[in-house]
Amino acid sequence: MKTKLIVLNYTVHALCAVFALLQFSVAADISAAAFILCATFIAFLTITSSAVFTLKKVKNYPIVYKLYQYVPFVLLAGFIMRRAGGTALPYVQDVISVLLWLAASIVSVTMLYHLNSKRVFVQNPDFARAAAEAGLISAKNELLPKKRRGGAKFIFEALDWIDAIVQAVCTVVLINIFIFQLYVIPSESMVPEFLIGDRVIGFKTASGPKFPVSDVGLPVLRSYKRGDIVIFRNPRYPQDNKSEVKTFISQMVLMFTFTKVNLNVDESGEIKADPLVKRVTGLPGEQLVMQDGVLYSRTAAQAEFRPVEEDARRAEWNLASLPAGTQKKIRYIPFSAEEYERMTAIEQERRDMNYESVIEEARSLSRRFAAEKKSLSSLSPAGTGVPDLVSENMMEVLSFFRQSDTLIRKLLLSDGGELWFDSFMTDWANGFDFASGGTSGARSDMYTEAMFRQNLALKLAFGRIAVRTADLMNKGVSAAQQASDPERLQYLMHAQDLVVYISYINDKRNMCVFPPNKEDGTASFIPENNFFMMGDNRFNSLDMRHSLQKKRTPITAFDARTLYYDSDLEPQYVPRKNILGTPVLRFFPLSRFGVPGK
Known part of the structure; x- marks a missing residue:
């Protein structure tokens, strides 16, 4: 066996061992299982691969090859399990763990390249002779399929299918985290840009994707301006480690069940509105207010509120004014033309x-x-x-x-x-x-x-x-x-x-000054690296204007005998770290194929 393979083999073992040690926990919760999982897997990989590379058990070659395929996925599972407990880990430990995962994954993929049957037997004649003697390969250095019958054949074929599905799902999850993800638009909050059922591709790499259940990730490679459409995590929901683990598991289950089972629900059992697809309408350094459908902004350098012209071009208030062909595709139009006029008359x-x-x-x-x-x-x-x-x-x-x-x-x-x-x-x-x-x-x-x-x-x-x-x-x-x-x-x-x-x-057509002024009356502004998002279809958009629950609110604070109404108005800005990506292509239905925003 060539020295290169042996060096790569033990490099993977060493990286995995250090990774496993970093996942050790004495807490009496699921985090304790992370070390057990990683250590057991590494021990099995070490024992099995060492036996194969010393030519003692050449027949275990397929098992070793399969184990190397699972190195990234098992370590990822251990990483997530360690952070599923109640004890938070230092950021530095997360960084080191992610770097070790990345190194182990790269070396294991390199090992798989060299262990491929088309190379390993050609480049290692002694290994090929031992494999031939064990009846593992043919005279042409090709793997011989094992002959199984009856129940054994059924079981191993089923295991092959399960293995293929597990690897496919895990690979797709990694692609979804770091490169791109497919989304189905579930609501009409972005009409007419997106309709219910539109399929879009969200590009994530430039938005600085994060490793699951951590703040470690790629650097942000792009900036955001007003009018950009973004995909982001809803900050209205908890984003602690346990919630993040639940979200990650729900994504896995959704894929394994071919989107039939969605566990991403809130405390009442309702499907979470998360992630969201909305448009950036407020930028760092701005204070906003919306009145009668007009968004206004001001900054430290501009004391007076002025209308935001870009938002006026994007906001859709009167769906009844859209072309008839577009209206036919919209399920809910809140106002007829006459009702819209009555509303504006009330405002006037x-x-x-x-x-x-x-x-x-x-x-x-x-x-x-x-x-x-x-x-x-x-x-x-x-x-x-x-x-x-x-x-x-x-x-x-x-x-x-x-x-x-x-x-x-x-x-x-x-x-x-x-x-x-x-x-x-x-x-x-x-x-x-x-x-x-x-x-x-x-x-x-x-x-x-x-x-x-x-x-x-x-x-x-x-x-x-x-x-x-x-x-x-x-x-x-x-x-x-x-x-x-x-x-x-x-x-x-x-x-x-x-x-x-x-x-x-009222709460859809208007919005209080946000962020609210300080106690001394001076203006507050959206902090750096935070943004405010709204849907284009302002009457039918659950966005950053609204909370998840309504509360009894006085119509005015300046009348002791004011009337009250149930309000869900509670504006909130979105940290940049919550932005997952940007929709770059609407690919289905084909009649609506195109680049969003163009």
Whole structure:
């Protein structure tokens, strides 16, 4: 046997042995199995290969060849198992382990090249003679297939198939980690760029792919600009070692089951929205805000918010305006052309709102409501304190307007109901400086003021319904007749538009200042090496604007009797290390073949 093969053989053993020692753990969890796995494999490889290379057990040559094929995969499994436990490892240890894995993999591949039956028997005559005597090869130095029958034949053929599948899956996993990966678009968040079912190739090498369950990887070879489409890990989900191991295992299972079993689920059993494919819309050094569908940005050098023209070209708000051929391929179009116009009309009404006119109408409605109540109710005059007639849960905007009839009757028939109504309608104006727009902070930025105005618009809508209902009750109009009253119906329809906007549209159409200002009011900016991403289809995109759960939120912080809504608005930027790659080709369906973004 040539010296080169023997040197390569023991080099692999040494590299694997040091690697195994670095995976040693005394923790009482799965990490302890990493050393056992690696050490057992290395011991078996050492014993078997040493016997073959000393010509004692030439028949074990196929086993040695197969073991060398598994060196990268077994060491990778050991690396992951060691980090699946509860004990974190130093970054330096990760680096050394990855370098040892890489060296062992390269040397083992070199060994496989030299151990190939077309070379090893030609280049090593003594080995060929021993193999021939053992009946392993023919006179032409070709491996002779073993003759098996019955159950043995079936078992070994099955093992060959399993071996082929395991090696194929492990190889694909490595390719997916470091070079490219195929993705199927699962949602319409990037319409019209991507449709559900589009197949895309994501290139990863330039984005600095990382070794599984570690921060060790290739250097980042590219930068990102606004408008780039990227594939990235969703930072909303935990990314600790245990979660990363689970994600890696789910990818393996997905491949072994030919995409039939997906274990990448959250705590509730739902498939994770991870990874995501979105567009870069915010860059390091920027502060963002979005109002009425327009994204604005500012920097330390530019104090004023200005519209982001690049985003305006990419954002798709009105799917009903797309070509008919494209619309046919879209499963969900949230607004018809008429509904979209109604939405923009609500926004224009809010922008045109005049505070002096609002407080004048609010006070007028309050006086009229008190007069109607006095005529309707025989209760004694209320005291000076405002009664607590409406619970905080009732102040949620959907509940508030769904039960508006019950609430109005309660206010009309309860002692002090007119005081609560007056407080609800007018207390926001206490201390408000109408000349300059107020000093309470309600106009600190465009989003904050827009929310303040939405709250006022909802209050006026309720006030008009309440006064009209009280008027009809005083006139003896029945509840059935009230339901068909044209004036009251007009108020109800307008209120419905406002409620739909704040409950279902607001958090998709608007975004608070992000990152939020510091406590002293000075601006904060997206940190270096972080980005903000959104989908092009803004009404149907789970992106970095939104959290995974909704929470009860006051519409404005500048009104003690504000209404509430359930909001999932919680902007978050994405670290560059979370970016996995960029989609470089849409290859299926063939009718949509092309380079994304072109």
